[in-house]
Amino acid sequence: MPSIIVLSLVCLATAPFIGMQSLSLADIADEGSGGRILRELRIPRALLGWTTGATLSLCGMVFQALFRNSLASPDMLGVSTGAAFGAVVSIRYGLSFTLFGLLSSLSACSFLGAMAAVATICAAWRLRGGGISEGTLLLSGVAVSFLFSSLNMILQYGGGYVDTFRMMRWSMGGIQTVGFSSLGAAVPAMLLILFMAAAFSRELDLMVCGEEIAMSRGVQVERVRWLLFLAVSLSVGMNVAVCGPIGFVGLVAPHICRSLVGADHARLCVASLFFGGGFLVLCDTAARTLWAPAEIPVGVLTSCIGSAFFLWLLIARGRRNDRWR
């Protein structure tokens, strides 16, 4: 556990100095272009990457516990795609408003999109009396994903060149930022899910044991489930509004953490937070340096890594017949 935290912080601290133009600590105070790159581009970008990774990882952890399935994560179940659809709607129709002075129109629409996806999955889950099999759960996730991505495509198809390019580029998921303003939405998203996951860590432990055991130990299962679904939708929505959908972090990070620190959610929260953060900063650094001067969107890179990991998981678990290790 301490090593996860240290490694994660090392990633966060070194990432800004790596890139097309190598920079050193001395450049921070520099008034020239080096210092500006560092202060206005690299540092905010590393922070945004870390926050995003941490958020997605925690959301994945919560989903995996709620669905009792280590393959469930907001992106696997189409929640990120739903959020992306909401955001695309808001870009396409140029919606602009602020909700409660906190949520931008983009965030609010993403949140609604995410909620729509969660509601669809839950409806399927409940219609089957909660006894939905892993295959059905993932398949309904695939269906929801396809639904929203085809809706996305319809909107993109109908858009003008500029809008379409913005929407497409954005739906690949990436961490481009100038200055610290985008952290304003990303950090609250992370704090929200961190607070909820930590506050409900014991309930999550029990819900992993199954609904019956959780209820018989005194957990108000329905209430906890809805609160956490809401929190995940809101966090994913707020985050997707900033970075676009970034796939597979929410699947990979909590999974690896579980094998490192065990299934206890109080510990898992901390591990997922730091691991997810460090992991995405690492991926993003790779994404902007591997093909330099070109940058690939980090979402594309994580999806490459993640889908390989996912396939490996499917095969390995088939052999072990063990859903939770």
Place this chain on the structure above:
Amino acid sequence: MTPLLEARSVGLSVSGSVILEDVSLSVGRGEFVAVIGPNGAGKSSLLKCLGGLVRPTSGEVLLEGRPLGRLSGRDIARKIAWIPQTGTDMLPFAVRDFVALSRYAWRQPFGGESRSDREIVDEALHLTEMSGLAERRMFSLSGGERQRALLAAALAQTSEMLFLDEPATSLDYRSQAEAAALVDRVNRERGISVVMVTHDVNPALRSADRVFALKGGILAHSGEARLFADTSLLRELFGTEFLALDGEGARAPYIAPRSMVG
């Protein structure tokens, strides 16, 4: 005196089909009650209604005279501990951590494990002879060990009632006997009431004070356990012939389906 738990004409229907109809029963303090009946008679559903996991569609369940519907999950969990039928075979937790989770209803939000929590967990592990296996993961246990871990978890809940759903399913003879002996002991020595659901009448004859027999969602018979050694009653209930075999020094005859004995 109000009974610990009381069902007043409880009915349950799920999407139009009737699962339970007008079931009334009561469980006293320290009493061992068995609910028997063929598969699909509504036994498990009744247990869920009694334990507040499912809300009956008619009638009500009273816990110490108070309707379950008005109690919180924690309030109920402090009174009723539950050993489920299945679904715990894949759990990733160490035995000790799993048992400690049962303290949920007694712990403060954000509060850690207190010293008394720890002592209670240790004692439950000791009583079920699981202390040596405390660090093992749940999924690596044998069926008998897992049953003992579940019992330890239920004991750590320090409630006044224990609910068992088909406790003997898929256990070998020795594990069955050990688990049954533990439950009997807890019932006798600590005065914890037991409600056991089973399709096998033998554990009911051996351990229970009173038996309730369900058939097609209706309470077909109820009374003292010894009355259920009556093979004609059992034939009517289960729809097959039975033999009562008297063993030497046995507390109750052993009931076997005639077709199995030959």
